[in-house]
Amino acid sequence: xxxxxxxxxxxxxxxxxxxxxxxxxxxxxxxxxxxxxxxxxxxxxxxxxxxxxxxxxxxxxxxxxxxxxxxxxxxxxxxxxxxxxxxxxxxxxxxxxxxxxxxxxxxxxxxxxxxxxxxxxxxxxxxxxxxxxxxxxxxxxxxxxxxxxxxxxxxxxxxxxxxxxxxxxxxxxxxxxxxxxxxxxxxxxxxxxxxxxxxxxxxxxxxxxxxxxxxxxxxxxxxxxxxxxxxxxxxxxxxxxxxxxxxxxxxxxxxxxxxxxxxxxxxxxxxxxxxxxxxxxxxxxxxxxxxxxxxxxxxxxxxxxxxxxxxxxxxxxxxxxxxxxxxxxxxxxxxxxxxxxxxxxxxxxxxxxxxxxxxxxxxxxxxxxxxxxxxxxxxxxxxxxxxxxxxxxxxxxxxxxxxxxx
Amino acid sequence: xxxxxxxxxxxxxxxxxxxxxxxxxxxxxxxxxxxxxxxxxxxxxxxxxxxxxxxxxxxxxxxxxxxxxxxxxxxxxxxxxxxxxxxxxxxxxxxxxxxxxxxxxxxxxxxxxxxxxxxxxxxxxxxxxxxxxxxxxxxxxxxxxxxxxxxxxxxxxxxxxxxxxxxxxxxxxxxxxxxxxxxxxxxxxxxxxxxxxxxxxxxxxxxxxxxxxxxxxxxxxxxxxxxx
Numbered sequence: 074x075x076x077x078x079x080x081x082x083x084x085x086x087x088x089x090x091x092x093x094x095x096x097x098x099x100x101x102x103x104x105x106x107x108x109x110x111x112x113x114x115x116x117x118x119x120x121x122x123x124x125x126x127x128x129x130x131x132x133x134x135x136x137x138x139x140x141x142x143x144x145x146x147x148x149x150x151x152x153x154x155x156x157x158x159x160x161x162x163x164x165x166x167x168x169x170x171x172x173x174x175x176x177x178x179x180x181x182x183x184x185x186x187x188x189x190x191x192x193x194x195x196x197x198x199x200x201x202x203x204x205x206x207x208x209x210x211x212x213x214x215x216x217x218x219x220x221x222x223x224x225x226x227x228x229x230x231x232x233x234x235x236x237x238x239x240x241x242x243x244x245x246x247x248x249x250x251x252x253x254x255x256x257x258x259x260x261x262x263x264x265x266x267x268x269x270x271x272x273x274x275x276x277x278x279x280x281x282x283x284x285x286x287x288x289x290x291x292x293x294x295x296x297x298x299x300x301x302x303x304x305x306x307x308x309x310x311x312x313x314x315x316x317x318x319x320x321x322x323x324x325x326x327x328x329x330x331x332x333x334x335x336x337x338x339x340x341x342x343x344x345x346x347x348x349x350x351x352x353x354x355x356x357x358x359x360x361x362x363x364x365x366x367x368x369x370x371x372x373x374x375x376x377x378x379x380x381x382x383x384x385x386x387x388x389x390x391x392x393x394x395x396x397x398x399x400x401x402x403x404x405x406x407x408x409x410x411x412x413x414x415x416x417x418x419x420x421x422x423x424x425x426x427x428x429x430x431x432x433x434x435x436x437x438x439x440x441x442x443x444x445x446x447x448x449x450x451x452x453x454x455x456x457x458x459x460x461x462x463x464x465x466x467x468x469x470x471x472x473x474x475x476x477x478x479x
Numbered sequence: 480x481x482x483x484x485x486x487x488x489x490x491x492x493x494x495x496x497x498x499x500x501x502x503x504x505x506x507x508x509x510x511x512x513x514x515x516x517x518x519x520x521x522x523x524x525x526x527x528x529x530x531x532x533x534x535x536x537x538x539x540x541x542x543x544x545x546x547x548x549x550x551x552x553x554x555x556x557x558x559x560x561x562x563x564x565x566x567x568x569x570x571x572x573x574x575x576x577x578x579x580x581x582x583x584x585x586x587x588x589x590x591x592x593x594x595x596x597x598x599x600x601x602x603x604x605x606x607x608x609x610x611x612x613x614x615x616x617x618x619x620x621x622x623x624x625x626x627x628x629x630x631x632x633x634x635x636x637x638x639x640x641x642x643x644x645x646x647x648x649x650x651x652x653x654x655x656x657x658x659x660x661x662x663x664x665x666x667x668x669x670x671x672x673x674x675x676x677x678x679x680x681x682x683x684x685x686x687x688x689x690x691x692x693x694x695x696x697x698x699x700x701x702x703x704x705x706x707x
Contacts, residue, residue, distance in 0.1 A: 074588060074589055074591065075591060077594075078588045078591075078594075082588065085577065085581070089574075089575075089576040089577055090576065385572065386574065388572075389568075389572045389574075390585070390589075391557065391560075392531075392533060392560060392566050392572075393560065393561060393566065393585060393586045393589065393634070394557050394558065394560050394561020394562070394586055394589040394590060394638075395557060395561075395589050396553075396554045396557045396558075396589075397553060397554070397557075398554075399589060471533065471534065472533050473528050473533050473534060476568070476572065
């Protein structure tokens with residue numbers, strides 16, 4: 074049998090049973106598509122969380138008031154938590170060796186208004202060094218300066234999300250500078266807009282307003298209490314020692330036996346977050362794995378029934394002169410054609426779903442070659458093995474037995 | 480020409496050994512129209528499978544066109560079936576959802592006949608089998624039983640085989656259509672000198688042939704020419 078004839082035979086055999094071929098392809102498409110999409114979403118969120126943690130700054134120790142039970146993200150910062158840390162503590166920490174910078178921060182959520190619009194956002198009282206410690210870059214204008222802090226200037230640096238919320242999506246940075254916003258009936262002049270950092274929902278680092286910490290203490294929070302002291306160490310190695318030093322210093326200063334504060338190491342945060350996200354990826358991966366198995370069983374079932382149904386056809390083909398090789402090649406070809414078509418469509422569908430998840434649900438997605446190879450390989454192998462194996466068995470049958478097969 | 484010498488066929492069934500064909504010897508000349516008949520269980524189907532190169536005898540020799548087919552490999556047997564034998568089955572065994580022409584061209588694909596000759600041969604063969612040209616492009620499952628059997632006959636004829644083997648070709652047809660199909664065989668034999676072996680258990684069907692071999696319990700009990 075010539076190759077062109079074989080190809081035509083395969084083609085017409087698949088076309089003459091459109092429903093069966095279509096359903097087999099559908100099984101493969103869903104199996105492959107779901108694996109690719111799931112893994113894309115899982116890996117995408119993992120890397121987006123990791124990068125947003127990295128963007129908080131490097132070699133950071135975060136000192137927070139109160140004792141934290143376990144690791145977690147602070148949802149309500151400042152308010153409601155104990156007020157055991159002060160700016161004086163921050164001052165004391167900065168005298169320790171291997172400390173590059175200390176950034177005391179106080180934050181809270183307030184209603185912010187401007188002409189006609191208002192928004193509820195996080196107000197961070199900060200010092201000048203905040204921008205370097207926390208990795209905040211200013212797109213237009215300036216960040217809060219030491220001068221601002223000292224003079225208690227009522228100036229504000231806003232995040233791009235706040236800018237959009239207050240001045241509209243199409244507002245220009247240049248026009249925003251110099252405008253006035255009102256926080257708790259106090260007028261602030263905008264002096265800068267930060268660069269977009271990304272993140273979404275609870276984790277939106279662009280939905281924030283920075284004001285001098287002195288102003289915040291005076292008019293918003295009251296007192297010299299701070300909600301976080303971010304300490305930047307000179308290097309990674311010094312962090313553990315520094316953590317111990319800060320603990321001793323603060324215990325001494327607060328004159329207490331057990332800590333009324335807690336210190337988080339950025340490395341710990343990264344580790345915690347990655348363990349969370351890898352669990353998440355594993356969860357999605359296992360869901361995808363299950364759909365791959367279900368898809369695989371579908372393919373298996375379809376191929377087995379197809380060949381069993383066509384045993385008589387195999388008998389006839391043998392009776393009129395088909396050799397075993399001809400039968401094997403035809404069924405192998407059909408299986409390859411089905412899995413290949415389904416595989417390609419499945420990969421396209423998987424990428425499309427990932428793209429839609431990214432575009433419309435702002436889920437970070439990352440299509441990986443690994444998931445494509447894995448899913449394509451698994452369903453391809455299942456399709457080919459279960460298309461070929463029964464056909465190979467049928468091709469060995471005596472044509473008479475195959476013809477009589479019910 | 481077909482020559483069978485001391486053909487024996489046994490089947491092993493668990494511990495028991497069943498002898499289906501017991502030492503058959505006979506020959507069939509080119510251009511004969513012959514019926515092999517006998518009650519069910521007589522061994523006529525087993526004999527047909529051996530004559531059709533679908534199965535090999537346990538012992539004895541089978542010569543087809545002077546070649547000893549007995550010890551051919553699977554692939555060689557497939558080749559013999561393709562080139563020298565045309566099958567017509569009781570249940571037609573056409574490829575469903577494929578056109579009449581495709582069905583008839585199928586043996587030519589395995590024979591590696593050049594593509595441009597296939598359709599011409601298939602059309603010719605269908606005409607010889609007496610199928611109306613307007614059905615050539617129909618799907619095989621849109622035809623009536625009689626028409627399907629004609630397509631099957633055309634498929635058997637398309638490679639111009641030495642031998643046409645028809646296994647109960649009228650079994651699934653009503654008497655009138657069966658008669659037409661048998662007439663087709665007669666015409667093919669008279670006018671185109673095809674050798675035809677008809678396997679049937681019906682005496683009336685067998686009587687369309689020129690010669691009848693009667694088998695009972697694996698032995699030829701009668702072998703005679705009909706009066707025609």
